[in-house]
Amino acid sequence: MFNLDQAISAWRRQLAAGGIKTPEVLDELESHLRDDVEQQVRSGTSEEQAFNSATQQIGQTNVLKVEFNKVGLAKWWQLPIKLKGMLIRILGREQPFPFPDLNTFTPRGLQTLELAREEAPRLGHDFIGTEHVLLGLMKSEDGIVLKVLRKAGVDNSAIKAEIERFVGVGPVHEANMAIPYTPRARKALHLAAREANALNHVHISTGHIFLGLLLENEGVAGHVLRNLGVQTETTREAILKDLAGS
Template sequence: MFERFSKEARDVVIRAQDEANSLGHDWIGTEHLLLAALHHPEQPGAATLVRLGISTASCRAAVAGVVPGAQEDLGPEDAEALRALGIDLEAVRRRAEESFGEGALDSGRAKRGRGRGKGEGTLTRHVPFAARAKKVLKQALREAVARKDRGIGVAHLVLGVLRSEDNISLALFARLGIEPGMVRELVLDDLRTAA
């Protein structure tokens, strides 16, 4: 199926992993696919979202609001709460780094490798696709077949995401202020115009 993806649609799939990594998530979900699609604002589907006022920044904020990052550091309130229990977070970090090296308490899931377009030494990790994201990829194929399109583009991926009815996708749509059915019709109109 992946051979039917346009260059831009392939990039969306690859960028979805980058987005999941940057947010500290352990999976690639529909939210990461939507966020990655916005990196191609000139493509149908993504262009529709941009026209509706959705940017990569607003989408990233919405994703972070729906699914907090798994690798976020403890904040000042957390440190204060731990101090009330007799735990000095900075002292714990310092002792751990003295014994085990710098960054000992940082996430162990990241590994040194070659990041996509980022050069040597960038921290990257493989992130698996959640079942709901795999469903979007299958739905993108169905969208292309239903329209008799030869390939799968960014618009088909966006259409697949807009069909998602899982709690995370629905919460994301609500935070973005979009009604999926209405946006879906706008994307289809854009595809008809582009054809």
């Protein structure tokens, strides 16, 4: 008779033998495995079938080892969506960039963060990256960023299409209040706070958030904007000019 706990223990031993030995990583993988199994069982699948399906979705040992070894590389976003979420949760426990106090954001700035949180599950992602923050900016009611991008010949639909082409789209799921920010997204917001402070602005607005994305520039948002022909320095100067007059 199939025993789920025994099967998971054997699976963990197989992962460890294949080179994935960090307990924190193994715990994170097991957590995802159990979540997948639980969801499938609730839908009427047997535990054994659910376990086999879930392990196949997460990946084989040799593939997982290669993918986890890619952490820190510039093209980390090209990892499968499921693995990206796992890596972000593991890495997110020790963040080099503190998240700005929410009280320091303008209402439109907060709206952008909320829209980013909604965009992530729409794309089937269980993390908030620079791409989701950019999509949040495009959906925000503040006109500074939209005006500057339109002058550069870029509109909402072009950015949305390029992001989806760049990172891929997974199954849509419900938004999670605890969804984590990627290290690059946190860095972008940290830079946004720094820009606001440098301009002697009390609050972080959508313009500052966009400046943070431009300055971070190695995240998905930076690559997408460059792919669409947005010139970093020219756009930055235009945003600064608008902020100076606000």
